[in-house]
Amino acid sequence: MRDRGMIEGLTFEAAPEAVTRPLVSLIVPVLNEQDAVIPFVQAIDGMVQSQWPVLEDRPRLEIIFVDDGSTDATAAVLRGLCAGDKRVKLIQLSRNFGKEAALSAGLKASRGDAVVPMDVDLQDPPELLRPMIDRWQSGVQVVNARRCDRSSDTMFKRSSAQLFYKAINSLADHPIAEDVGDFRLFDRAAVDALNQMTEHSRFNKGLFSWIGFRTETLDYVRPQRAVGDTKWKFSKLLALAVDGIVASTTFPLRIWTILGSVISLLAFGYAGFLVIRTVLFGVDTPGYASLMAAVLMLGGLNLLSLGLMGEYIGRIAKQVRGRPLYIVADKVGF
Known part of the structure; x- marks a missing residue:
């Protein structure tokens, strides 16, 4: 049933309210x-x-x-x-x-x-x-x-x-x-x-x-x-997974700050131990195996951290270029 309305004494029948279907x-x-x-x-x-x-x-x-x-x-x-x-x-x-x-x-x-x-x-x-x-x-x-x-x-x-x-x-x-x-x-x-x-x-x-x-x-x-x-090939899925992690958090960068701090503390502690041992017992011949293990471990960590930072820096470079998506x-x- 239509609603009735009045404007300055005139009576009219209002049209039914239009119903718009969602798009x-x-x-x-x-x-x-x-x-x-x-x-x-x-x-x-x-x-x-x-x-x-x-x-x-x-x-x-x-x-x-x-x-x-x-x-x-x-x-x-x-x-x-x-x-x-x-x-x-x-x-x-x-x-x-x-x-x-x-x-x-x-x-x-x-x-x-x-x-x-x-x-x-x-x-x-x-x-x-x-x-x-x-x-x-x-x-x-x-x-x-x-x-x-x-x-x-x-x-x-x-x-x-x-x-x-x-x-x-x-x-x-x-x-x-x-x-x-x-x-x-x-x-x-x-x-x-x-x-x-x-x-x-x-x-x-x-x-x-x-x-x-x-x-x-x-x-x-x-x-x-x-x-x-x-x-979707494996290479594309892997690239999407890396994009997802890098785009969603900076926590992987923070990991290297924490890891670097821990390694630094251990290195200072070991250096102190070497100084004390040298003073008390004299200098001994350094071991090749332990030296190479330390060098390889730290070198690997450095390369891994550089690669991770490169992932973020590469995406920053893409963003700075300002090209359309x-x-x-x-x-x-x-």
């Missing part, structure tokens, strides 16, 4: 995924129709694919999708900048009231979007999706991931959520905070933890990859 942005970084993008969009369509059977209840969607320098027909397939579906948008980067940069490009371009990064391989189940959005609409600003069962991963990947989380959370100033990847929902306020971050050596999981906001977690079983092969070659659908 949800899906951020999908892709690299050589020409066979996966169409099944992904089809899976999203099927999820929307099954989870929100009433059209008026459905959130509006924009699906932002970020092509991170693909060399196959991924860009051509995405351009075709953009031409036939206004929800689909394409950001094409000028070359491969890495998933962290591609994800940042998608976050920057998103317009949604809520934003959800997802993998195109459907290991991030579209069916989880409905409970994530429901939590968000109840007032939660960040909804994490935690992998409670990683049996689909190899033994090496599971063990290395467990080791990484234990290492980084024992060192990081702000621990990251274990077994939570990029698949999570962000409120617009959280996305705006992330877009203010200027780090060049990007570790998004650390940034997601650092911004805070009201957070809840949903558990899910991670399925097998639906199409294609993973693009990524370069957009083209945008379609915006």
